[in-house]
Amino acid sequence: MRMFHTRDTLKVNEKGHLEIGGADCSELAAQFGTPLYVFDEAYIRQMMRVYRDTIEEEYDGNGLVLYASKAFSCEAMYAVADSEGLGADVVSGGELYTAMQAGFPAKKIVMHGNNKLPYELSYALDCGVGTIVVDAAAEADFLDSIAGKREIVQDVLIRINPGVEAHTHAYVQTATPDSKFGFSVAGGAAEEIVRYVLQKKNLRLRGFHCHIGSQIFEKQSFVIAAQKVLAFVAEMKEKTGFEADTVNLGGGFGIWYAEGDPMIAPAGYREYLSALIAAVREGCAAYGLRLPRLMLEPGRSVVGEAGITLYTVGNIKNIPGIRKYLAVDGGMFDNPRYALYQSRYTAVLANRAGEEPEEIVAIAGKCCESGDLIGTEFHLPKAEQGDILAVLSTGAYNYSMASNYNRNFIPPAVLVKEGRAEYIVRPQTYEDLVRNDVIPARLK
């Protein structure tokens, strides 16, 4: 049995076609065209519930799960997160605007960013964003002054960097000593900013935030991070008298992309959360702290395995003794992760999903870049022009990282529920591509 057969989201139907959420991928490709992002709503909700229910059942509901919308941000995603009782983590004015357009409750939004711009912070206060995570002293100054002008007191957390090395790609590690994120605990910067923020009249410090990185499978990394954050809470209580009432431990749980990755979704994530919650409880007991409100910010694990991308196979180039390339109608403009991190993926011929693999091929995009690949080692049956290729686990950091490079269209996205698919992101048009272009009069 092939790997993906064991997953709830995906199966091979009686026609030998790949199905996602009850929808036949060949039919989706015929109906909506390719490239196409396809998301399984049931899976997204299942994952959200694993997080929400674990906090409910193992932490007396004293917390809030924030969907890290950088993983996949569009209005429908905020609507789904809201309907499941989640909050949202946003990292830009654009994500915040999208959430607001979807009617998301601002109070349940946490805003991040290592360089939030003045207009983004002002907009956040205008919207009434619940919590802002401070990542620089200058930001605390600016936030305090604009909160003062509005005669409000803004809840804030401070992003600390406790110095945890997690086993993942260097670009997605965020809590090592050399990081652009957060205030280092070891160097004393974190203590300094705590004292600084506590003096601000229009900021109410609620606690600390820490996010160690992404695509992490070692439970111990999360546990160590929780322990270090609680040790810092205790240290600050002792040194400054301030006891955090909120601790946000970020996201970062890994997902299955390809053979060799653990397949833990969806129920297996509970073990991670239980270990984390136990570490928080133990830390509080050991230091004599009251249990803080616990925030978590999963992104990739909520939406990553829920999504696939459908392409049509175009030109096939066999270079004897070197490699066979299947070119598809997408590429780094809809999925830049191979170009960025040499990310691994699994691909399936969606219209011939029951067939055994016969060869190893590279999948190339259509951009003018040799590095425009989805990957180089895909085990597939002998593909032909016109076959529908599904790349799995593309739900996170694909659409959200997409671009119009080479003036290609960012593909549309559909959400599938019980076999029915609807657009959640409509297709772009040529007019969209030139919408903001201007030819100065002197060039006409």
Ligand SMILES: Cc1ncc(COP(=O)(O)O)c(C=O)c1O
């Ligand atoms: C602050 C913060 N929270 C949450 C996340 C979500 O992480 P993931 O998608 O790995 O769960 C990220 C992503 O890097 C992040 O920077």
